[in-house]
Amino acid sequence: MRLEAIPHPSLSRRFLPPILALASTVFIASLLAMVAGGNPFAVLGLIIKGAVGSKFALLETLNRATPLIFTGLSVAVAFRAKLWNIGAEAQLYSGAVVAVIMGTGALAWSPSVLIPAMIICSMSAGALLLLIPTLLKTRLGVDEVVTTLLLNFIFLLLVSLLLEGPLKDPMGMGWPKSARLIAEARLPRIVDGLRLHWGFGIALIAAVIIWIVNTKTTFGYAMRAVGFNAEAARYAGMPINLIMMQTALLSGGLAALAGFSEVAGLKGTLTLDLSPGFGYSGIIVAMLALLHPLGVVGAALFVAGIFVGADSMSRAAGVPTYLADIMLATALLLMVVAVLLTKFRFKRE
Amino acid sequence: MEILEIFLTASFWTAAIRIASPLILATMGELICERAGVLNLGIEGIMVAGAFVGWFGAYIGMGLWGGVLLACFVGMLLGLLHASMTVSLGLSQHVVGLGITLLATSLTYYAYRVALPEVTSPPKIEAFQPISIAILAYIPILGPALAEQTPLTYLAISTVLITSFVLYRTPLGLALRAVGENPFSVAAQGLSVLGLRVGAVVVGSGLMALGGAFLTLSAFDSFFFGMVNGRGWVCIALVVFGAWKPHKAFLGAILFAAFDAFQIRLQQSSIGAEIPYQIFLMMPYFLSITALVVISRKAEVPAALMAPFYKGER
Numbered sequence: 001m002r003l004e005a006i007p008h009p010s011l012s013r014r015f016l017p018p019i020l021a022l023a024s025t026v027f028i029a030s031l032l033a034m035v036a037g038g039n040p041f042a043v044l045g046l047i048i049k050g051a052v053g054s055k056f057a058l059l060e061t062l063n064r065a066t067p068l069i070f071t072g073l074s075v076a077v078a079f080r081a082k083l084w085n086i087g088a089e090a091q092l093y094s095g096a097v098v099a100v101i102m103g104t105g106a107l108a109w110s111p112s113v114l115i116p117a118m119i120i121c122s123m124s125a126g127a128l129l130l131l132i133p134t135l136l137k138t139r140l141g142v143d144e145v146v147t148t149l150l151l152n153f154i155f156l157l158l159v160s161l162l163l164e165g166p167l168k169d170p171m172g173m174g175w176p177k178s179a180r181l182i183a184e185a186r187l188p189r190i191v192d193g194l195r196l197h198w199g200f201g202i203a204l205i206a207a208v209i210i211w212i213v214n215t216k217t218t219f220g221y222a223m224r225a226v227g228f229n230a231e232a233a234r235y236a237g238m239p240i241n242l243i244m245m246q247t248a249l250l251s252g253g254l255a256a257l258a259g260f261s262e263v264a265g266l267k268g269t270l271t272l273d274l275s276p277g278f279g280y281s282g283i284i285v286a287m288l289a290l291l292h293p294l295g296v297v298g299a300a301l302f303v304a305g306i307f308v309g310a311d312s313m314s315r316a317a318g319v320p321t322y323l324a325d326i327m328l329a330t331a332l333l334l335m336v337v338a339v340l341l342t343k344f345r346f347k348r349e
Numbered sequence: 350m351e352i353l354e355i356f357l358t359a360s361f362w363t364a365a366i367r368i369a370s371p372l373i374l375a376t377m378g379e380l381i382c383e384r385a386g387v388l389n390l391g392i393e394g395i396m397v398a399g400a401f402v403g404w405f406g407a408y409i410g411m412g413l414w415g416g417v418l419l420a421c422f423v424g425m426l427l428g429l430l431h432a433s434m435t436v437s438l439g440l441s442q443h444v445v446g447l448g449i450t451l452l453a454t455s456l457t458y459y460a461y462r463v464a465l466p467e468v469t470s471p472p473k474i475e476a477f478q479p480i481s482i483a484i485l486a487y488i489p490i491l492g493p494a495l496a497e498q499t500p501l502t503y504l505a506i507s508t509v510l511i512t513s514f515v516l517y518r519t520p521l522g523l524a525l526r527a528v529g530e531n532p533f534s535v536a537a538q539g540l541s542v543l544g545l546r547v548g549a550v551v552v553g554s555g556l557m558a559l560g561g562a563f564l565t566l567s568a569f570d571s572f573f574f575g576m577v578n579g580r581g582w583v584c585i586a587l588v589v590f591g592a593w594k595p596h597k598a599f600l601g602a603i604l605f606a607a608f609d610a611f612q613i614r615l616q617q618s619s620i621g622a623e624i625p626y627q628i629f630l631m632m633p634y635f636l637s638i639t640a641l642v643v644i645s646r647k648a649e650v651p652a653a654l655m656a657p658f659y660k661g662e663r
Binding site: 164284 | 440441443452454455462582583625630637
């Protein structure tokens with residue numbers, strides 16, 4: 001058996017494998033729900049109902065999708081240039097820390113100045129945080145997968161240190177959490193009365209901007225070229241290292257926006273459980289979206305829906321919420337295979 | 350003076366070797382995969398699965414060694430999944446590896462919740478006890494610390510010797526190393542590149558799961574969430590630090606563990622009381638990154654690492 005490229009994939013070739021991948025994911029999840037003593041149809045129904053079944057559920061899903069769009073974009077941008085940034089989690093927290101430093105009353109600026117300043121500084125923090133492993137990669141050949149992963153652990157400990165020290169809320173009754181952001185530093189709601197903040201709007205704008213950068217600018221072309229074949233790009237005279245660093249700045253900045261928007265839009269304060277692994281889920285989002293910026297929005301909504309739906313399903317049916325994580329990991333693995341099958345077929349030798 | 354005294358106690362080195370044991374097992378597992386040309390980022394999740402499955406086996410009455418075998422078996426299954434995607438289908442080793450880590454971790458947590466729905470504190474088992482091998486105490490420096498360890502630590506050390514022997518002294522080892530350097534040369538000899546790589550990933554993943562099982566069966570006596578805590582990623586750094594050589598990676602693991610044991614003791618000393626504990630917890634990760642930076646420049650990476658092999662193509 002060997003793989004053979006299909007010259008002109010038919011329509012069914014291009015769409016059937018991904019659909020089958022998602023169907024198999026649902027099937028596997030049903031089996032696991034049965035193992036836990038749940039009725040699979042009821043469990044799946046509860047997940048869908050919990051994700052989109054009411055106005056409250058839908059808004060919750062949109063809120064949950066917001067940080068995932070940012071981390072998904074961050075991973076998509078980096079992976080496209082074959083910069084393996086697994087450190088979106090740390091970059092997210094760096095953005096959150098900056099938002100707290102600037103937004104808890106130290107700067108008495110009006111919102112129209114303060115919020116853009118917070119966005120720029122948060123992005124810079126995340127960008128710099130990813131620049132370190134990228135420089136180690138381009139200058140010294142240190143594999144960025146391990147360094148970005150290890151930086152996640154280091155940065156989370158740093159946040160813990162800050163929350164018990166300089167950033168600790170004096171009114172926090174001893175809990176490791178930061179002071180609350182002042183009203184001027186909070187992202188307003190998009191529509192009055194609806195619990196959805198402007199972080200979601202910024203995320204959509206970011207996705208469109210990245211899409212335009214990818215398809216319409218030379219920088220986007222350069223990033224793709226480096227990812228597709230770095231050697232060829234080098235022969236073509238492209239400054240590989242510079243493009244890698246620019247990609248890193250963009251990717252780190254996007255992940256930091258997730259932290260900024262969670263603090264300034266949703267929570268209003270920083271705690272150690274600000275992110276339940278949004279950085280890692282961003283990898284799933286980006287892969288399900290096939291690294292396409294607009295696809296990231298759809299994938300983030302899907303992933304957020306599964307998480308939110310599983311939370312409410314777990315309360316009602318008693319099946320552990322980890323079912324959501326299993327579904328997403330399964331979807332990720334099956335989707336990678338499905339994408340292969342849209343372009344290749346098995347051939348007997 | 351207080352700091353220097355830490356290094357001179359036998360209990361310090363005993364602790365260091367205990368901390369090193371799971372790292373040694375998992376590092377050897379990763380090393381075998383990478384020597385055959387496959388980066389296995391599933392390591393973290395495979396260790397989580399191994400930790401739970403090993404503990405669960407002992408908990409339901411399979412005995413400690415039953416748990417060890419079960420953990421190894423589950424690790425090999427996950428390795429087979431990894432290999433069939435990365436080796437047979439040639440998919441991205443980064444994406445598949447991370448996917449396996451996410452899948453194994455979430456499956457483990459799910460299984461834990463399903464198997465033990467109503468526990469508030471993790472149930473304990475009767476873990477491996479140290480056995481005394483008096484003769485080892487005669488080895489200089491590390492001897493006394495080596496003589497009082499649990500059986501799994503001795504297993505970990507034998508793994509290094511066996512890996513080293515197989516890689517450098519047997520035809521199989523030669524083929525494995527060649528498949529990570531130049532798979533075409535192996536194919537030209539009529540050997541199966543895919544077979545060798547799949548085998549390496551399966552065996553390597555089994556060792557990673559043993560590393561995880563060490564945590565629940567030997568170091569602690571119960572399973573709790575987040576217990577692997579990045580050890581898998583540290584092992585990947587240790588493989589690089591050891592320049593893809595078993596004995597060097599072994600020394601790296603011991604050094605790393607000694608440092609870890611040192612920071613735990615420093616934390617409890619009078620100097621440590623004035624420094625936030627997070628600084629100490631960060632140190633092992635910093636050490637890993639530093640080691641990567643220092644070593645990476647001159648490391649001899651297996652030439653075909655992360656390069657998929659398609660039959661009949663060049």
